[in-house]
Amino acid sequence: MEAVVFDGSNLTLKYEKNYPMPKITNDDDVIVKVHYAGICGTDLHIIQGEFPAIKTHPIALGHESSGVIHAIGKNSIYKVGQKVAIDPNKSCNLCDFCHNGNYQYCLTAGINSTIGIWKDGGWAQYVVVPQQQIFVLPDEITTEQAGLCEPYSCVSHGFNRAAPLKVGQKILVVGAGIIGNLWITTLHHHGHREVTVSEMNTARLDIVKRLDTGYRLITPDVLAKENNTYDVIIDCTGVGKVMEISFNYLREGGKYVLFGCCPPNHTTTVNPYQIYNKELTIIGVKINPFSFPSAIGWLKAMGSRYVDYYKLGVKTYSLSQYSEALEDLKKGSVAKAVFKVIDE
Structure with missing residues (x-):
């Protein structure tokens, strides 16, 4: 599959046509066919070596993504074809911070286990995700709008x-x-x-x-x-x-x-x-603990009056155009770059 891959050992980024397809390894895993995946300011810091990220092996970056469910593990509660947004962060469910509902402070989960920073993320055609990090979208929200769900959850x-x-x-x-x-x-x-x-x-x-x-x-x-x-x-x-x-x-x-x-x-x-x-x-303000439901509610209530790529200064790019996307962000000619991965 196509992917934009980051190697933290030498801070390089490249487009690959034959990156390995994700596989379901746990019974509650879900594979999402990515439609939209954003480039975040944190990603730029990661690429420049200014923010912690995995160094042991290359991964597809991208912690802001939406799409449709492509495959499910045998214990998943979800169905193939459902529109979803992916919450890249989760709790460890073991430490005092997580038990108190503050997984943003967790020393092993939270920002320390983020999809797209520490494991393969949405800058690819497909991504595997634990089902507890999946949020089904209401009919009123498109996958394009849901590409902004993660940053809106942080704002929430x-x-x-x-x-x-x-x-x-x-x-x-x-x-x-x-x-x-x-x-x-x-x-x-x-x-x-x-x-x-x-x-x-x-x-x-x-x-x-x-x-x-x-x-x-x-x-x-x-x-x-x-x-x-x-x-x-x-x-x-x-x-x-x-x-x-x-x-x-x-x-x-x-x-x-x-x-x-x-x-x-x-x-x-x-x-x-x-x-x-x-x-x-x-x-x-650190990441988005349990704020995805609020973000989805906001997206639904705001609608196209606010959540519109043109109005917000968002421009879409194919995965192979990653260099152009980064250059436009550097110049400030766009407010945000988003990979449009969906086939049309």
Whole structure:
């Protein structure tokens, strides 16, 4: 089968036409025929050696994927042909963190066993998945829309972590890549209108305009010249230095949601007196513990008003076009690249 394969031992990525087909090895395994598989910012960090991933053998990357069930183990509750989204993360069901419903902290599962980071993922025509990591899609959601289910599930977890987010609060979204855009759609869908978006790439701001939210769109230099402060700042950049600057824009009692995934070597400096004096809150957000049902509910409720590839700045590519996809992401000409794997 076709796949885009990453070798962590030498940080190389290549397209293969004859990558081995996955096999059912456990009775509750499911093989999914992939329709859509996203390229995440974390994937870019992995390819550059900036984020932990498997090094012992090459794998097909891709932890954001959707498709239809192709084959099932004999104990699976699912049926061939069902539309599904894949949750790449799971709990170990043994440690205290997992027993308390916080598998994002698990030292062996969670981000430490992610499909598409530690085992073959969705950058391939087929992928094998334990059935507990499968979510059947309602008729109203297409597999194209469900290609964004995993990132929306992470936003859902962040939304819950930051709660309450009260309508009328002044909110600043920093970074208008795809994660910024998903936050923008989420905030607008939930009734928030006092939102400013800061992004240095004006082409990305042009993409945000397609969402027709009426939000104020500015560049960081304009933000720096203003004397505005915000109740909530959602940092979607994944750049440590950005936090150092943006943290100063919080007003008293404010929350800083550090959502963008920074490489482990990034550092930042904040003033602890500010935290004390303004009673500020810093909120980290790690993966998507048990938030897939919320994401599916959001996708269904949002529909094409928000979950539309053109409006969000998403462009599709074949697996063989992976180099072009990465180059477009690097240039910032697209907010997100998604592999369209389905045969047409």
